[in-house]
Amino acid sequence: MQLTETVKLYPNKYRTELIKATMSEYISTVNYLVLDAINGRAITKITTADVNAALPSALCNQCIRDAKSIIRKYNKVLRNSDTQVKLPVLKKMCCYINNQNFRINDDCINFPVIINGKSKRISVKTKMSERQKSIFSSSKLGTMRIVVKGHDLVAQIVYDTKEDAASSNDNVMGVDLGIKCPAVSYCPDGSIKFYGNGRKNKYIRRHFNNLRKRFQKKAKKPKAVVKINNKEQRIMKDIDHKLSREIVNTARAHDVSVIKLERLQNIRSTTRTSRKNNHSLHTWSFYRLATFIEYKAKLAGIEVEYVDPAYTSQICPICGSVHHAKDRNYICRCGYQTHRDLLGAINICNSTEYIGNRYTA
Ligand SMILES: [Zn+2]
Known part of the structure; x- marks a missing residue:
């Protein structure tokens, strides 16, 4: 590679x-x-x-x-x-x-x-x-x-660079990417990990937005704005590098051979993809994080698979019924309860709706 x-x-x-x-x-x-x-x-x-x-x-x-x-x-x-x-x-x-x-x-x-x-x-x-x-x-x-x-x-x-030998078992890890919670991983052995700090990322974005506004109001200073944009991109890129490294390290620690992610480009109006696809900025940041995970995983001999995002945040992994999460909690009629983002990771992990191995396929 x-x-x-x-x-x-x-x-x-x-x-x-x-x-x-x-x-x-x-x-x-x-x-x-x-x-x-x-x-x-x-x-x-x-x-x-x-x-x-x-x-x-x-x-x-x-x-x-x-x-x-x-x-x-x-x-x-x-x-x-x-x-x-x-x-x-x-x-x-x-x-x-x-x-x-x-x-x-x-x-x-x-x-x-x-x-x-x-x-x-x-x-x-x-x-x-x-x-x-x-x-x-x-x-x-x-x-x-x-x-x-x-x-x-x-x-x-x-x-x-040499890639590690491909992992020979069939352990899978599901990863859900989000805004409030940048990433959650779930392995079928029940292990869960939350990554990153959504509030901090939001704060960084707001800070740079304010800076941009100030410069745009003052006068036309495109150079200053370009500088602000570059700095923001650098910081967000570093955060994504760190996140993706942590995610791949978790996969390694669990001897995982496939990391599953959702691909958000296939927009289905009824699912939460519409929520995530609302802002092109977010789509772009998911894209970058996903491609970082792809290449770091490849180097570690781990495959990345994308699954269809339809219903991953609504389906109950126990009884299979579909309903919306309220706030950050998902509570099913059958009594099953979990964190909304974790539900995504679980359903992505269990999903058989394979749609490719590249974010842009
Ligand atoms: Zn249920």
């Missing part, structure tokens, strides 16, 4: 200029190749010798590869579309360097750029955590992408 780690680069002014020049040459070369191909030039036959660019040859190769994949995607869209398709153009400065052409040593990344018309390698300082250092030294690395983020240059490095 391929994952990405991001590290900030700290080049001096001179090297910053060199890298930025390489990036703009890179995207203009890709755009040029794409345009040529659309105008009828056979892109499959192009070699670095045909590319007239102020780029190290390794990067020329990468440009050709990128252009080919853009053309492939473009042709595919073209085939499946009746209307005009916009010409694919790279706008954001970036460049890709394959694993043969960059080296990571100590706190530096070393890669080629063009200096005075000649390909030369430069070393650029980075800040890597101990965890990143150990990842980079022990994994097979893929391509490195350099992009601009805010005022900084960052390198996004792809690496291969």
